[in-house]
Amino acid sequence: MSSLKFTNPDHWTHIEQHLARAPGERFAFALTKTLSNSATGPVLLVVDVILIGDHEIERGPHGWYVADHAIDRVHNHAVTENLGMVEFHNHALGPPGFSSIDEAALAPMVDYVLDLGHGTPYGAAVWVEGAVRADWWRPAGSDGVERRPFDTVTVLGDHLRVINADAIAGERFVRQLPLLGPNAQATLAAMRVAVVGAGGTGSHVALNLAYLGFCNVFLLDDDCVEITNLNRLVTADHADLNSPKTIVAGRRMRAIDPRIQIHTRPGLTPTGMHPELGDVDLIIGCVDHDGPRHRLNEIAIDTQTPYIDIATGVDSSHTPTALGGRVTFVSPGGPCLTCLDELDSAEVARWAKPASQQALDRQHGYGTNTPNPSVVYLNGLAVHAAFAELAAWLSGSRPPAQWLDIDLLGNAARPGLHVAPRELPDRNPGCVDCGAALHVQ
Numbered sequence: 001m002s003s004l005k006f007t008n009p010d011h012w013t014h015i016e017q018h019l020a021r022a023p024g025e026r027f028a029f030a031l032t033k034t035l036s037n038s039a040t041g042p043v044l045l046v047v048d049v050i051l052i053g054d055h056e057i058e059r060g061p062h063g064w065y066v067a068d069h070a071i072d073r074v075h076n077h078a079v080t081e082n083l084g085m086v087e088f089h090n091h092a093l094g095p096p097g098f099s100s101i102d103e104a105a106l107a108p109m110v111d112y113v114l115d116l117g118h119g120t121p122y123g124a125a126v127w128v129e130g131a132v133r134a135d136w137w138r139p140a141g142s143d144g145v146e147r148r149p150f151d152t153v154t155v156l157g158d159h160l161r162v163i164n165a166d167a168i169a170g171e172r173f174v175r176q177l178p179l180l181g182p183n184a185q186a187t188l189a190a191m192r193v194a195v196v197g198a199g200g201t202g203s204h205v206a207l208n209l210a211y212l213g214f215c216n217v218f219l220l221d222d223d224c225v226e227i228t229n230l231n232r233l234v235t236a237d238h239a240d241l242n243s244p245k246t247i248v249a250g251r252r253m254r255a256i257d258p259r260i261q262i263h264t265r266p267g268l269t270p271t272g273m274h275p276e277l278g279d280v281d282l283i284i285g286c287v288d289h290d291g292p293r294h295r296l297n298e299i300a301i302d303t304q305t306p307y308i309d310i311a312t313g314v315d316s317s318h319t320p321t322a323l324g325g326r327v328t329f330v331s332p333g334g335p336c337l338t339c340l341d342e343l344d345s346a347e348v349a350r351w352a353k354p355a356s357q358q359a360l361d362r363q364h365g366y367g368t369n370t371p372n373p374s375v376v377y378l379n380g381l382a383v384h385a386a387f388a389e390l391a392a393w394l395s396g397s398r399p400p401a402q403w404l405d406i407d408l409l410g411n412a413a414r415p416g417l418h419v420a421p422r423e424l425p426d427r428n429p430g431c432v433d434c435g436a437a438l439h440v441q
Contacts, residue, residue, distance in 0.1 A: 001151045001192060001279040002136055003042025004032070004086060004123060007304050007332035011049045018051045019090035019127045025064035028114075030330035031073050032084040034121060035303055036278045041148060042121040042136055043278060044084060045304050050074050056335045063101040064089075075116060085113065086134070094128035098135070102126070110137045110145060120182030123150070152190055152281050156306065156332060159396035162281070165190035172257075173213055184394040185213060194218040194277050196268060196296060197286035198245035200374050201310050203235040203262030204383035205284055206249040210256040212387070217244040217253065217260060218276055222267035233378040268292040270352040278303040285309045288372065290344045291351020294433075297330060297337045301434045303334040308390065309342075312382050312406075314373035323375070323409060325382035327389065335419040335427040336434040340403065382406055385419055 006012040015028045028051045032044040078085050091099070098106070106124060113122045116135065125134035130324035134153050140146035153164040165186035173185055180188075193214055195205050198221040209217055225233060225240045225248055236248040250262035265276055270291065277283060277299050285296045285307060293309060300307035312325035330336050337343050389400035401421035410416045429435050 002148065003043045003279070003281065004030070004046065004134060004136075004150050004153045005035075005304055006030075006046045006153075006155040006334075008046070009155055009159070011046050012155045012163070015048050015088055016127065016130070016392040019088060019246070020129075022090050023054075024059070025057070025089055025091070026054070027057065027064075027066050028088045029078075030088065030123075031078055031081065032121075032123070034084060036275070037121060037138070038275060038279065040279060041151065042138060044086065044121060044123065044136075046086075047083065050077070050091060062104075062345065063099075065105070074399050075113070079116060084117060084120040084122060086125060086136075088125045088127055090127045092128075094131055096126040096128040096131050096133040098124070098126060098133070109294070110147075110347055114139055116279060125153070130163070134164055143421040152192065154191075154281055158399040160187070160306070160393045161396075162187040162190040168213070176212070180391060180395045184391075184396070187394055189215045191282055192216045192218070192280040193282045193284060194280040195284050195286060196220045196277075196292070197288070198235070198249045199223065199229065199286065199288070200232040200376070201312060201383050202245075202286035203233050203249055204233065204380050205286055205386075206235055206253055207256070208387045210253040210260055212391075213257070215257075215260050216263075218263045218265060218280060219249055220267050220274075220276075221245045232374055232379055234376065234380075260345075261301075262332065268295050270295065274299060277305070280305060283307040286383075289351060290347040293337065294343050294348045294351075297343070297433060300330050301336055305332050308386055309337060310386050311384050312374070312378050314375060314378065316373050321373075323378055323380060323407075327382060327386040327404040327406070327407040329389065329393075329400055331402065333427070334402070335425055336431060338433040339425070339428040339431045357425065366374045378406075378408060381408075381417075381419075 003435060008192060018028050019026050029048045031048040032264055033047050035043040035045050052070055056067045058065050058067050100187055119139045121136050121138040123134060123136045125132055132153055134150045135147055136150055137145055137147045150164060151163045152383055168185045168189055177185060193209060195202055195321055198219050223245050224242050225236045225245055227241060235252040235381055240248045246264040250264060253260050283296060285293060287293050291322045296307055307330040309328045315322040328337060328342060385404055385406060392398050393400040402424045403422040405420050405422060407418040410418050427434060
C-alpha cells in the first residue's frame with residue numbers, strides 16, 4: 001500500500017493556498033524522502049515544498065506549463081539533496097483527475113525524472129477545491145514503468161486528514177456525521193489502521209473501529225482465546241475458546257460492517273521487521289508489556305506513523321487495589337514514549353532475551369511471569385477515552401489530548417473516576433529513540 005505523508009501541516013497549507021489563489025493554473029512541488037518502496041507501493045515523506053511563481057508559468061496552445069528554467073531548478077535541487085518529487089497543480093472544475101493534456105505532458109516527464117533520480121518514485125497530483133487525485137510512478141523492470149494512485153495522502157498536525165479520501169454515501173453513519181463531519185468520515189474510511197494486540201483493550205478497539213466505519217484494519221496477535229479471557233474479551237464468547245484472537249475479532253468486526261477489510265498477522269517479535277506496520281496510516285498499541293511497546297515506539301518513529309498507546313493496570317498488592325490507565329499519542333515530530341519516560345528499560349531488555357534466559361531471570365526475582373489482574377470496564381474506559389481524542393483529531397474540532405491519565409479511585413478529597421490530560425513536553429533532542437529523527441521534520 002502506498003502513501004504520501006505530510007507530517008508538517010504547514011507544507012500542505014503552503015501548497016493548497018498557493019493553488020487555491022490561482023487565476024489560472026499554478027504548480028507546486030513536494031520534495032520527498034522514500035520511507036519504504038515495497039511491492040504494494042512507495043511510502044513517501046514530504047520534507048520540503050517549492051512553489052512555482054506565476055512569472056515561471058507559460059501558456060501554450062494546449063494549456064499551462066512550468067517554464068524550463070523553473071523545472072531545471074526544482075529537478076537540480078531534488079537531485080542535489082537526494083530527494084524525490086511530487087508535482088501538484090490545480091484544475092478549475094472537479095472531480096480532480098488528470099486531463100488528456102496532463103497525460104501528454106506526464107509521459108515524457110515521468111521517464112526523464114525516474115532516470116534523473118535513479119529510480120526514486122515520482123508523483124503527480126491534481127487539486128480541485130480541497131479534493132486531490134495523486135498518482136505515483138516507479139520503474140518496473142525491462143524498462144517498464146508502474147503507475148498507481150496513492151492509497152492515502154495524509155496531513156498531520158492538530159487535524160488528521162486523508163485529503164484524497166472518497167466521499168461516503170448512504171445512511172449508515174447519519175447519526176454520527178453531525179459529530180464527525182463528512183470529511184472525517186471519509187478520512188477514517190480511507191485510513192489503514194494496525195491494531196497490535198487483540199486482547200482486553202484490543203478487542204474494544206476492534207469494535208470501535210468497526211462501529212465508526214474504518215474499512216481497512218490489520219490485527220496483530222499470536223494468542224488464542226482462553227477461559228480466563230472471557231471476563232474482558234468483548235469480541236469472544238465461550239464458543240470461541242482456543243480460536244485465534246485475531247480471527248475471532250475479525251469475525252465480529254465483519255458482522256458489524258461487512259465492508260470492512262481485515263488482515264491478520266502474527267504478533268510482534270523482538271527482531272521482526274513487521275513491514276505491514278510501515279504501510280498503515282495509524283498504529284494502535286494494545287500490548288501489556290513494555291518490550292513490544294518499545295518496539296512499536298521504534299517502528300512509529302522509523303515510519304513516521306502516528307501511534308496511539310493504550311495501557312491499563314490493576315495493582316492488587318495495594319489496599320485498596322489501584323486501578324488506572326494511560327493513553328499516549330506519539331506523533332511524528334512530537335515526543336515518543338522514551339522521551340516521556342513511560343517505558344521500563346529492564347522490562348524492555350527482558351523481552352528481547354530468549355525464553356531460557358527469561359526463565360533464569362525469574363528464578364532470580366526479575367519478572368514474575370504472573371498475569372496482571374484485568375477487568376473489562378477499565379479496558380473499555382481507556383479505549384473509549386482514546387477514541388474520543390482520535391475523533392477530535394479526525395474531525396478537527398480541537399487538538400487531541402496526547403497524554404491522558406486515567407484513575408478509577410481518585411483520592412480522599414476527590415474520590416472517584418478521574419481522567420486528566422497531562423501537558424505534553426517537547427521532544428528530547430537527545431532521546432536515544434527519536435532524537436535522530438529530528439532532521440526529517
